[in-house]
Amino acid sequence: MNGVKLTPMLEQYLRVKSEYPDTLLFYRMGDFYELFFEDAVTASRELQITLTSRNPGAASPVPMAGVPHHAADGYLSQLLEKGFRVAVCDQIEDPKLAKGLVKRAVTRVLTPGTTVEDASLRAKEHNYLAALFWDEREKAGGLAWADFSTGEWSGLFSRDQARLWQWAIKMSPRELLLPDGFEPPRQIAAVGLQISRYPARPHFDLAPATQRILAAQGVADLAVLDVADKPPLVRAMGAILSYLIQTQKQDITHLSPFRPVNLSKHMLLDEVTERNLEIFRRLDGKKGPGTLVHVLDRTITPMGGRLLESMLRQPWLESAPILATQEAVSLFVTDGALRDAVRCALDSVYDLERLAARIYLNRCAPKDFVALRQSLFGLAALRAALLAVPGNAPASDACRADDENPEPASVGVMSSDESCNVLSDVSGDVSSGVSGDVFGDISGLDSALGRADGPYAPDSPVTPDSPVTPASGALAGLAAVLAQWDDLSDIRDLLTRAFVDAPPPLVTEGGLFLPGYRPELDELMELTEHGEGRLKELLAEEQQASNLPRLKLGFNRVFGYYFELTKSGGYVPEHFERRQTLADRERYVTPRLKELEERLMEAGEKRKALEYSLFREVRETVAACRQRLASMAGVVARLDVWQGLAEAAVRWDWTRPQIHEGLAMEIRAGRHPVVEAAAGGDYIPNDLTLDDDRRVLLITGPNMAGKSTVLRQTAIIAVLAQIGSFVPAASARVGLVDRVFCRVGASDNLAMGQSTFMVEMSETARILRQAGKRSLVVLDEIGRGTSTFDGLALAWAVAEALADREEGGVRTLFATHYHELTRLEGVLPGVRNYNIAIKQWRGDIIFLRRLVPGPADRSYGIEVARLAGVPRAVVRRAGEILEELEKTRDAAAGERAGHGPKSAGQPALPGIFANPGTTGETCLPCTAHPLSLELAALDVDRITPLEALRMLGDFKSRYGGENAS
Ligand SMILES: Nc1ncnc2c1ncn2[C@@H]1O[C@H](COP(=O)(O)OP(=O)(O)OP(=O)(O)O)[C@@H](O)[C@H]1O
Incomplete structure (x- = not known):
């Protein structure tokens, strides 16, 4: 900007711009919105519009780009889509009446999270603006979100910061407000949430936040909204309101009554589960085909x-x-x-x-x-x-519309x-x-x-297990x-009487209303639309009344409309006032012609103004x-x-599930709705039961057999059942589920700054801490992201921790390639082996896709690799290596045990699985170490660091062996 000579207009521009530094400023000039300086460069790049200059030829030209005001909406929505914030600066006085520079002011600030225009919104998706506040001293926080375009708003209070962030990701707001200096975890950047930072004061301050909420909701007490005892949530709500007031330049009174999320009334689906079940997006992050919502x-x-x-x-x-x-x-x-x-x-x-x-x-x-x-x-x-x-x-x-859909075979309703x-x-x-x-x-x-x-x-x-x-x-x-x-119907009738079918886009241009809506408007419409006819009528009247068949009507810029007679003499009526004499003719006006002309001239403007005020009247009636x-x-x-x-x-062809308050789940001929939609008629349904005897299902089977599919279909059936939907099964009984945890082994999250294995383990940690008796846990190849032994040991310990609980095991589906785990059946209560059957035929494997009791015999990874087209030589070599590995393993086992068990397809874990002196029965820690039991029973969330330290000392003294102090 250095060296630029500022005109008064540019000075005004810069003054306004300085108040909105983080926005692109759309500055109204005549029929255009113009952008200057850096904003012009950005806009021309993002919108592909021409970059010119305000003062070409000057020593320091001012970059300028503009869009026509009537087409601004399209450009604005493109900018919002790209995450920009835009301040719209309008002329706030009539340029015709302005003395000197027209007054201008920002009339609204458009941001991705506050837009209400259809062009910037997705019809079937919410558009949330969220705010998160964490009180470090109180160790409590709140997350609030509002869809300004509908007025819905909600939020939650929590003492667990991680939970708030999970919800922030789950609700995927278009914009997230954070107090300055509060750092979000790296995941937030990776999931692409747009963050707007605001000074904690006054935006997140408790007292003004409270005042704003009370005013916006028209209540006298926060208790009415159930947030009186949740100050961090009040601060987050207050920040949302403050931001809305600031951007919309108006009071915010259209939000519906705030309802905090009631965690006890809803099944919890954390963001990882949502992702792994591909409810809204596929695993690759895309929407559309391949997601549950697309089928449903x-x-x-x-x-x-x-x-x-x-x-x-x-x-x-x-x-x-x-x-x-x-x-x-x-x-x-x-x-x-x-x-x-x-x-x-x-x-x-x-x-x-x-x-x-x-x-x-x-x-x-x-x-x-x-x-x-x-x-x-x-x-x-x-x-x-x-x-x-x-x-x-x-x-x-x-x-x-369509009769193509067959009626379902069995629906148990009247x-x-x-x-x-x-x-x-x-x-x-x-x-x-x-x-x-x-x-x-x-x-x-x-x-x-x-x-x-x-x-x-x-x-x-509903009593436990009682059918409904x-x-x-x-x-x-x-x-x-x-x-x-x-x-x-009152509003419908009003709108029917009022508006034409295809009104112009702008309210100020007229042409909105139908004839007959208001007599005074009819008059103006008549004049603007049929003015010529009126003039002709008047001419005809004069011709007839004065018997002047040669009287003509004309128009020029100086006199406006006039009557014209040739000079051939003859009668000129008295009320004709001469205005101009030409060589062979004379031009006259009459009082009626003058009046008509005035009315015609004014009618256009009057009509626009009247239509505008009628439009506002209708708007107010409808707004009420x-x-x-x-x-x-x-x-x-x-x-x-x-x-x-x-x-x-x-x-x-889904059926109505039976819901009950017990813990059993029985699914007959269940299907994965998304895989089925892709597979068409080739989908093979499966039965699955979870009950007291079958609480933890260990599902083994070759790669590609269908383990993940059966796992996820069960979780999806639970989700569908609990939204009141029918489910893809021949029949289903679903014991209510309070949380679904769905974890997939090797999900890659490098972008979030954690290694694959780290992500897997932190998710596993969360499940072990949070899963309760009513939860449904779906673990798909947990432990795969590390060395075989570590992975197996971890998978084993996790399965144990889920199965071995005082109140009975957590309902768990556990797909694994670690065949050693299958030995847990009969050792831990409720653990049962299942596998997805295959058939071998001439060296190939055929996937039967049937879930059957019992463990799989091995992984068939090499066969699947062959099916996948891995070169024959590599497949052959892999076969040889596998044979060698198995021999080594057997020899080692033989050495230790003399006749150790032939493990199913995996090398045995030295010292853990081999059990010298036994004849091949399961040798794993059938009864867990007392320390692990104590640890499992420990609720880490409920102990203080001091207690933790004391316990550690206690464990060391009891189980630390020689080194115990
Ligand atoms: N019941 C079924 N009927 C028809 N096709 C199925 C069925 N189950 C799975 N499939 C098909 O098999 C493919 C592989 O299934 P899935 O990913 O569940 O196998 P997996 O056993 O988990 O494999 P891996 O161990 O390699 O992860 C699916 O993408 C689907 O196309």
Whole structure:
């Protein structure tokens, strides 16, 4: 900037820019937004727009780049997508009236986490802005997140910083606010979260945070929001509000009531499990095909998609909402006509939730009202579809879309006829807003289902293992929804009367409203659109009244409109005022012509101004209905999720699982939904049971046999069951799961600054500490990332620690190539061997994909390598080496034991597995060392460092042998 001669305009620019140093400043000049200096260079590179200069030819030219203001949205969303923050500086006075330089000010700051424009949002995904605060002295922290585009917000308090970071990764916010100086772990950089740093004061300060929250939520006490005793969470929430106020330049009042995550009500799926189960992204980080959500998501509206996403992130842990959802899904499964009709109606419902928020925030364009109007017609159609259930045919015939889906063979719910009868009998309460469902109850359905005498009444808990039978709750749920239904017909009628079908993009240009909406506007429209006709009418009147058939109408810049007569003489009416005399003609005006002309001239401007004010009036009317809109958006989201889950169930032939509060899981003919979708009809289903006798399944089998698949399908079935979905199995009984841990051996996380093995072990440590009796642990080849002996020893110890618990082993599926582990069966309670069967045929192996009891005989790694196309010579050589290794192993075992056991495919571990003097029975530490038992029982999270030190001394003195002090 040195040497640049600053004009007043550039001085103004730099003054504004200095207040927004971390943003690109879009500076309004006429019909363009211009960027200068560094910003111009950046924008021209990122947006591929021309870089020019403000003062070409000057000694120090000022770089400049610009975009037309009417096309700014597209450019803004590109910048947001790339992670930039943009301050929009508008002219805040009419340039025509300005004395000197036009006043300008930043009217909003756009950031990736606060955007509300569709172009910068993904329809079926939330767009979270998050803030994390950690109080080092109190050892407690809070993470809050808000979707500004919908108004949903939530968060959690924890005394475990690692847990907060895990949640931060899991919620994957577009932007994360951190207090200055608070360093995030390296994972955060690796997962690509955008961090914005803010001074702790005043953004995270407790007192102002409290004030901001109370004002934003319209409550007098934080206790109402259940955060009064969670100061770090209050600080994080306060930071979010402060950031929103700062960027949006307006009060933030549209957020729904804050609901902290209630960990006791939801199944916990940490971010590693989500990743390993490929729920939202494949292991390679990509979205789309290959993920569970891609197979499952048959929702139609954005709200439905987002609700499904929330449900998958936090499945329920309580049976009531699961059963309620199952009931509703069952109804849509059995009644294909209803499902079709509802799908058809949903098709015309746009993103009601975000539309309502945009309108409320005054960030809407005319097209938003047209979309809203259409959505409200969709609401009426939706209600008609639901009401038509008793008659069945009429509503669905009109828009029956696809009959290709076969009905599922077995669904244990009532017939649609039975359903219909109940539909109109029961009323209930419909919760407001989509977010109402996400982390709390689905109150409409729950309350309808939780009838005092019903099997799912909240105070009649499902007893362990008691089967849950279908009930007529779905109809009650639907009836409850219908009883509270609001078509918003007043708003629909208003919008129908008001807006044309294809309004222009800008509110200031006019052309938005329909004739007949307001008489005064009609007049102006008539003038602007039919002004010429009016003039012609006046001409005809004058010609007739004065009998001047040769009278003409003309226009010039000096006089405007005029009448013209030739000088041939003759009569000139009295009210004609001469304006100009030419050689052969004279030009006149009349009072009526002047008045008409004035009205014509003004009409264009007046019309624009009137339309603008009418637009604002309509906006305010609709904004006042935000609560009703949000409430219906919630209803639509729920219906959409129900029908979507039903559609998936029918499409993939899934069944309704039985949920119970015991610990057993029985899956008959289970399938992995994603692998099945790819394999088509070739998928081979498997049975799997976890119960008291079979608590820890050790699954062996050749590479490629299908171990990981069966492991993950079980976890996925549990997740699906607990969101209330049907599951890919012929039948399933699922004992409620409070946490799923899914770890895959050699996941590479170099980018996160940890070695593969380190990552694996820290994840394993977390499981051993956190997994409880109700958890489901899925371990896929743990221990593979180190030397064989270390790996085997660790895998062994981990399996022991999970199986050998006072309250009974943790439900665990453990896939391993360490065949030695199979010896744990019969030694530790609940451990059972399974393998995935193969067949050998002419030296090749055939994968049968069947899970069968018993251990596998060996790994068949070399055979699989051959199948994979490893060159023959290498395969042959590997065979020879394997033979040598086995001979050495047998000889060594023979030396030590005389006749040691022939281990299955792995070298025995000296000193651990060989047991001299026995005849080949299992020789591992059948009973664990007392120290390991004590360690296993120790809850490290609950002891202080001092206690730990004391215990260490104690262990050393008791088990330290000679060296014990
Ligand atoms: N039940 C099944 N039916 C059909 N195909 C299957 C089935 N199970 C697995 N497959 C196919 O086999 C492939 C390998 O399965 P998977 O990764 O589960 O094997 P694995 O035993 O875990 O192998 P490795 O030990 O090498 O990790 C899958 O990608 C899938 O294509």
